[in-house]
Amino acid sequence: MKLATWNINSLKVRLPQVLDWLRANPVDALCLQELKLSDEFFPIDAFQEIGYTAHWAGQKTYNGVAIVTPAPGTDIQKNIPGFEDPQQRVIAATLGDIRVVCAYCPNGQSLESDKYIYKLQWYEALNRWLQEELKRYPRLAILGDYNIAPADEDVHDPAKWEGDVLVSPPERQAFQALLSLGLSDAFRLFPQPEKSFSWWDYRRFAFRRNAGLRIDHILLSAPLAQACVACEIDKAPRGNEQPSDHTPVIATLAV
């Protein structure tokens, strides 16, 4: 089984690239973030033409998430239960006996911003919900854009980023609190090349300089972590014409 996540920064612009990628990389679930379109514009027909279906929670202009999968899931959940939020950042579906959660975690903007408060509150709500969800679904994967680089090795220039949003200690604690629920960072289950990143700024030739961050992650509950045989970042789409600033992360499970 293969699970993948990709922040595509506008599904309208990136649809051809997503379809190409799926043809080259068949997966059991592709979690997409930053659709940037309302529900009625989700291109379900295009996915069906290549043998997939999807569940989505769209929003005009901002946010929006989807799970693209060969067969429909069950128990579709949009948003974090009990956390009122007009921003569409979460969708979950059960595929077989595996609970798949797709998340677009808030960016936070800066440590002084109200959006930073929102980010930390959002993470608290996510944590509370996942605690319950793990009781119901021991086999759980949560994939997405976390907007947190968990450690200095996930940052191209830790000194330059120190104390900034995406790497600040409270954010890293929020990430660690998810791991404390019994989840594992699939990427770190295996030896990995140094300076592995999943996002590079569009500006200043950041991709060419490999000036990136690893902020897109796949977290696995214990039974799935034990079954995980590989986790890779696919840098290829970042070299496309009109690329997303993020690139896919893929986990392979022996289930």
Add this chain to the structure above:
DNA sequence: ATGGCTTGACCATCAAGA
């Protein structure tokens, strides 16, 4: 020290991303 792209909204700049 600042902003450096890209997208969407809407047609001229601006918010937001990270």
